[in-house]
Amino acid sequence: MERQFVEAMTQIQAEPALKERTRQAVRKQIGLRKCMRPVLAACCLLCLTLYGSWLYFTPTSILSIDINPSIELSINRFDRVIDLKAFNEDGEALLQTLDVLHQSYTSAFETIMDSDMVTTCLSEDQLLSVAVVELDDQQGEVILDYVSECICQHENAYCYGITSDEVAQAHNLGLSYGKYRLYLELQTQNISISLDDVKQMTMKELQQLLNQQENEAPNGSGYQQGYGHQHRYGHHAE
Amino acid sequence: MRSEAELERAITLYSDTVKRLCWIHLKNHADTEDIFQTVFLKYVLHPALFETPEHEKAWIIRVTINACKDLLKSFFRRQTTSLQDISEQVSTTIPEEYSELMEAVLKLPEQYRRVIYLHYYEGYTAPQIGTILHKNVNTVYTMLNRARQMLKQELGGGHSGTAICGSHDTNPG
Numbered sequence: 451m452e453r454q455f456v457e458a459m460t461q462i463q464a465e466p467a468l469k470e471r472t473r474q475a476v477r478k479q480i481g482l483r484k485c486m487r488p489v490l491a492a493c494c495l496l497c498l499t500l501y502g503s504w505l506y507f508t509p510t511s512i513l514s515i516d517i518n519p520s521i522e523l524s525i526n527r528f529d530r531v532i533d534l535k536a537f538n539e540d541g542e543a544l545l546q547t548l549d550v551l552h553q554s555y556t557s558a559f560e561t562i563m564d565s566d567m568v569t570t571c572l573s574e575d576q577l578l579s580v581a582v583v584e585l586d587d588q589q590g591e592v593i594l595d596y597v598s599e600c601i602c603q604h605e606n607a608y609c610y611g612i613t614s615d616e617v618a619q620a621h622n623l624g625l626s627y628g629k630y631r632l633y634l635e636l637q638t639q640n641i642s643i644s645l646d647d648v649k650q651m652t653m654k655e656l657q658q659l660l661n662q663q664e665n666e667a668p669n670g671s672g673y674q675q676g677y678g679h680q681h682r683y684g685h686h687a688e
Numbered sequence: 689m690r691s692e693a694e695l696e697r698a699i700t701l702y703s704d705t706v707k708r709l710c711w712i713h714l715k716n717h718a719d720t721e722d723i724f725q726t727v728f729l730k731y732v733l734h735p736a737l738f739e740t741p742e743h744e745k746a747w748i749i750r751v752t753i754n755a756c757k758d759l760l761k762s763f764f765r766r767q768t769t770s771l772q773d774i775s776e777q778v779s780t781t782i783p784e785e786y787s788e789l790m791e792a793v794l795k796l797p798e799q800y801r802r803v804i805y806l807h808y809y810e811g812y813t814a815p816q817i818g819t820i821l822h823k824n825v826n827t828v829y830t831m832l833n834r835a836r837q838m839l840k841q842e843l844g845g846g847h848s849g850t851a852i853c854g855s856h857d858t859n860p861g
Contacts, residue, residue: 458786464703
């Protein structure tokens with residue numbers, strides 16, 4: 451019976467037509483896969499490019515520098531400056547002289563601090579305020595430490611860290627984050643001042659206004675003592 | 689990816705084996721065609737080299753059995769095979785002189801048909817079948833013995849020659 455089984459099974463053979471159809475079907479599938487390969491590669495490349503662009507062009511911290519020029523530097527997770535914004539005419543004039551886009555924030559900050567406009571302002575005893583707005587992860591702490599170290603030689607300079615929630619309305623009002631923070635302080639002290647005035651005034655003038663009000667108040671503590679301490683993290687150059 | 693020549697060689701060498709495995713698992717010609725395309729496409733796309741021709745053949749058998757099993761497992765295929773279906777399948781492909789034996793083979797449970805084919809037609813030993821099917825050797829021996837008993841019962845012992853129903857490859861343990 452084993453012989454019969456073998457003989458019977460031997461009768462079962464693949465027809466030439468079936469083989470031919472298989473050949474054609476497999477060739478077609480391989481052809482499709484070959485065609486799809488560059489398409490898939492292009493899709494992967496596109497996805498990688500989009501993801502890489504998103505990673506690079508998403509700001510994770512903002513450096514708001516106010517002295518009289520009010521400017522902001524958007525910094526990405528790779529510590530690169532990806533955007534620059536001016537919030538007054540002096541700020542625009544300062545940005546015209548800078549070429550810091552896509553540089554590291556350390557290099558950009560040094561360039562700004564060494565610029566003629568900022569050194570002139572500092573020599574005129576203007577007040578320099580640097581706000582580090584943390585949008586994502588722990589980068590803000592590192593930037594704040596760096597800025598604090600850089601400005602410690604200037605007596606009339608201070609820096610502090612804030613979260614984006616605290617200053618969410620700043621740009622809607624056309625103010626830099628640093629100036630908006632001071633504007634909120636003025637409002638807290640019931641000082642009536644228009645937005646346009648805030649935009650025009652220097653940081654020193656605004657700070658003097660605030661100090662004046664605080665000194666007049668019965669328990670006024672003065673800005674040097676009270677500023678920054680209300681925030682999540684803060685450093686003072688003095 | 690394998691070349692066109694390798695595909696041609698595989699089709700020439702293994703088409704009949706694939707067809708026979710399809711025959712013992714399926715009864716639909718369209719399904720057989722699907723299995724052919726699946727098996728040979730997998731062969732072309734299989735990246736590893738085969739150590740020996742025997743290794744290659746065992747791979748083809750394994751892939752074909754798996755493809756048949758997958759097809760049978762699918763929701764739309766879950767249906768019992770009637771005796772009439774078996775008779776039709778045998779009568780359309782097998783000469784009449786073998787029909788009684790082959791109908792008896794097709795009436796066996798699927799896994800028994802598989803081991804009977806691999807042992808008696810392909811000539812694999814129980815340990816080799818165990819390797820191909822990823823089964824314990826003793827399980828293969830048990831399946832072979834039960835398949836033989838069932839065939840003996842089905843054929844009523846009146847069939848000429850008893851090798852397939854005898855126990856010439858019984859469990860040595």
